[in-house]
Amino acid sequence: MRRTLWLYRRLLGAHVRSALQYETDFWIIIVAAIFMQVVGVVFLDAIFARIPRLNGWSFWDVVLIYAMVTIGEGVGSLFFEGTWQLAWKINHGGRDYLIVRPFPVVLQVMGDAIGLNGIGNLITGGILLGLAVSHVDITWTVGTVLLAVVLLISAIVVRLAISLGSNAASFWISGPFSVFGFAIHQVGELARYPITIYAVGVRLMIGVLIPFAFASFFPVALLLGHGETAWVGLLTPVAAAYTVVIAWLIFRRGLRRYEGSGT
Numbered sequence: 001m002r003r004t005l006w007l008y009r010r011l012l013g014a015h016v017r018s019a020l021q022y023e024t025d026f027w028i029i030i031v032a033a034i035f036m037q038v039v040g041v042v043f044l045d046a047i048f049a050r051i052p053r054l055n056g057w058s059f060w061d062v063v064l065i066y067a068m069v070t071i072g073e074g075v076g077s078l079f080f081e082g083t084w085q086l087a088w089k090i091n092h093g094g095r096d097y098l099i100v101r102p103f104p105v106v107l108q109v110m111g112d113a114i115g116l117n118g119i120g121n122l123i124t125g126g127i128l129l130g131l132a133v134s135h136v137d138i139t140w141t142v143g144t145v146l147l148a149v150v151l152l153i154s155a156i157v158v159r160l161a162i163s164l165g166s167n168a169a170s171f172w173i174s175g176p177f178s179v180f181g182f183a184i185h186q187v188g189e190l191a192r193y194p195i196t197i198y199a200v201g202v203r204l205m206i207g208v209l210i211p212f213a214f215a216s217f218f219p220v221a222l223l224l225g226h227g228e229t230a231w232v233g234l235l236t237p238v239a240a241a242y243t244v245v246i247a248w249l250i251f252r253r254g255l256r257r258y259e260g261s262g263t
Contacts, residue, residue, distance in 0.1 A: 033120025070125030078118025171254025
């Protein structure tokens with residue numbers, strides 16, 4: 001395990017050194033990522049300027065949800081961006097040499113690239129998280145802090161697993177780009193807001209079928225004690241384990257049917 005983690009760190013380090021060869025691009029990407037997230041928060045502020053509470057949720061409650069999503073995206077982009085290169089690699093036969101390496105293929109896939117925008121997302125998400133926590137009504141104790149850490153880690157895992165599983169569909173859907181993965185990612189954007197504002201069908205989709213709500217809404221609802229279903233947030237670690245297993249099964253099944261380049 002230690003050797004595997006060491007190799008993964010070395011793999012990411014190589015991508016970082018490569019990216020730093022173009023310093024201007026490095027800073028442009030980070031600033032652009034921060035700007036995009038700030039625009040989203042400004043949009044939220046514009047909404048709450050007219051509507052003090054959104055279905056019982058205050059501005060800072062929603063910012064906390066928004067921060068969870070942003071941090072999850074940041075971790076995914078910075079450390080596991082390779083999942084978004086999977087379709088291109090499959091289409092061009094780039095997976096062939098990964099199979100024969102003495103290193104888990106799934107980790108080679110996830111560490112196959114680095115998204116510098118993840119740094120901007122993590123910076124913005126961290127700031128938003130700090131601001132939101134200072135404004136929401138949570139009584140912090142040792143137990144609450146530990147619970148929050150477990151929920152945050154589990155929420156990130158949920159998002160990463162969904163990304164891996166949806167991009168693994170590229171083993172069946174031919175093409176240089178992960179259209180299916182991108183479509184699922186867009187569905188996840190709904191989880192930036194309280195799912196109680198959506199119709200029942202949408203709630204079921206992002207709460208059960210594709211459980212993006214466990215990457216943001218349910219953990220925050222539990223910490224805030226918001227609503228009768230706040231207890232569902234306790235299932236976030238279970239949702240994380242479930243999504244990891246499903247993503248792994250999809251990836252393994254796709255890898256077994258992989259026969260080389262589709263070109």
